[in-house]
Amino acid sequence: MNLTQRDWLFTVTGGLLVCLVLLPLVAMLFDLLRLGLPVLGWEFLLTAPSNAGRSGGIAPLLISTGWILLVCLSVAVPVGLGCAVFLNEWLLPESRLSRGIGLSLDVLSGVPSIIFGLFGYQVFAITLGLGFSILSGGLALACMVLPFIVRTSQQSLAAVPAGYRQAAQALSLSQTGMLWRVVLPTASPGIAAGVVLATGRALGETAVLIFTAGYVLRQPDSVLDSGRALAVHIYDLATNVTGGTSHGAATALVLLALILIATTSVRSGAGLWSRYMLEEKR
Amino acid sequence: MRDQVLRLITGLAALVAGLLLLLILAELVRASWPALTGLPVKAWLFSGHWAPGDGQFGLGAMLASSLAVSVLALAIAAPAGILIGAWLHLSAPAWIAVPLRALQGVMAGIPSVVYGFWGLITLVPLVNQWAPPGAVLITAVLVLALMILPLSVLVTDAALHQVPARSLQAARALALSRWGTFRQVMWPTVRGSIASGVVLQFGRALGETLAVLMVAGNVIRWPGSLTEPVRTITANIALEMGYASGLHSQVLFLSGLILLLLVMACMLLVRGGLRG
Secondary structure (H helix, E strand, O other), rough: OHHHHHHHHHHHHHHHHHHHHHHHHHHHHHHHHHOOOOOOHHHHHHHEEEEOOEEEEEHHHHHHHHHHHHHHHHHHHHHHHHHHHHHHOOOOOOOHHHHHHHHHHHHHHHHOHHHOOOOOHHHHHHHHHHHHHHHHHHHHHHHHHHHHHHHHHHHHHHHOOOHHHHHHHHHHOOOOHHHHHHHHHHHHHHHHHHHHHHHHHHHOOOOOOOOOOOOOOOOOOOOOOOOOOOHHHHHHHHOOHHHHHHHHHHHHHHHHHHHHHHHHHHHHHHHHHHHHHHHHHO | OOHHHHHHHHHHHHHHHHHHHHHHHHHHHEEEEEEEEHOOOHHHHHHHOEHHHOOOEEEHHHHHHHHHHHHHHHHHHHHHHHHHHHHHHHHOHHHHHHHHHHHHHHHOOOHHHHHHHHHHHHHHHHHHHHOOOOOOOOHHHHHHHHHHHHHHHHHHHHHHHHHOOOHHHHHOOOOOOOOHHHHHHHHHHHHHHHHHHHHHHHHHHHHHHHHHHHEEEEOOOOOOOOOOOOOOHHHHHHHHOOOHHHHHHHHHHHHHHHHHHHHHHHHHHHHHHHOO
């Protein structure tokens, strides 16, 4: 086999392989649309499920999912960002403490979601007495997404040009002032990208939530109520409810759409904030 | 003054984040301690007999199933991902490569429960035609491979970006073919990153719960054939944690601990050994 033949083989094999991989993806989209579209509509989004989810909509699940996400992000973002700021602004990157925390976070980012489910169940639901609740679920999810938020925040803080910091120091801004006025606004698009990554993962997460936020289909009255997330609903409809397939597919379409919307909206929002903070009073 | 407060608060956040892993490990050890000390190792690690009602807690068959499913999924996804990553770099025109890269990112973001759902409604009936009941080991392997593949492509793609432009220019000057450039010039440079990517994906596969739970059939047995249903260690936790109590629940925590230690070993291997 000469050179050009081998090259040709490589190109063709690669191309065929790509088609082979795209095939299930297209099939997945086709199947979800085929089964889900007839059910999908405003009615589906705005009504409560009935008959274990075989009919009706997903309104209370959207609310539960929103609450869980809110709890998750309102814990994970401050802690994660705080950790990133501490690592970046006060510790030398090669110090033992910094490397230790870094290693711990790297390993944490690979821990399977079911482990966070076990941990959340044991600590939040049982030891802290929160039971199967949105609070337990959100906290367990926060543990899971924490390393992503720290890592991406840290990268964006480190990417702020050194000149900005030097200029702030020349103006004798305090460390707090420099962080708030210069470093964080500049780094915010990157930080937001990390939050987006976290949101996407948290929205689709199921194993963490089964034994922390629970299964209850009713609309939650407070964060101490159990609430079923969209992803858990898909799982339940697929495995425990015969005849729930079309509603499961419709829920999956909603979930995928939410992940896509979250990804685009948060990013543009952060861009606005960054521009506002940096250009406001010049 | 304000700086001191900020330093204290962020330091506290860093402490929480840094200690979380140890806290999880400690909590799993604590919750599984009675099983760990009360049961002989032989009874839970090597036995495949799982009958919590009769006091039989053999995790062996499920551990073996987890390993089998993960290794097989990786055996499909890793080579395919590396080849596609290389193809994207060397052969694909920009109008294919750019959207395809974005698509891999989207695929990596699809929740595992959606992969599992699709596997259940489409793949299981398909496999059922030649290997009833359809929800068998090979189905789980295929779904898992599909989930891991985009990660494999993205890791390979990112690694190939690291190859110095000078090496590529030299390869072109020597009139190496595309395949030759990949094999002789790029592969030696990116081997390490790709190997650590494969180990990371193995950890991910081992810990995957929902997608595997939904399509693997969940019958507890030693994995012997591609066309028989199996239950993985993760699926077992998800299926039984809801009603387990006493020793049963402690053994489930123990299985979580084993899983955590396996995944931690993968992560530490990547951090320590492979990256140099």
